[in-house]
Amino acid sequence: MCQVEFELACAAIKQLKGPVSDEEKLxxxxxxxxxxxxxxxxxxxxxxxxxxxxKWEAWNVNKGMSKMDAMRIYITKVEELKKKDTG
Known part of the structure; x- marks a missing residue:
């Protein structure tokens, strides 16, 4: 379930047109x-x-987090950015 959604989110983030803050990018x-x-x-x-x-500090903060949890959070964050992007 999560892998496909993750790959879709990876593709979707490249399609965002609105500004994304440096904090959100990190x-x-x-x-x-x-x-x-x-x-x-x-x-x-x-x-x-x-x-x-x-970038190193942002990644290192997640130390110990499972790959699946990171995928779920990534997907959620991309969805938030997509909503913000469409207004």
Missing amino acids: LVYSFYKQATQGDCNIPSPPASDVKAKA
């Missing part, structure tokens, strides 16, 4: 990474690489 990214790769398994980037550091 949140969606973090659940995507957790769902597809599990716990963050790379060393923390240097603080000077602000973008990479923010």
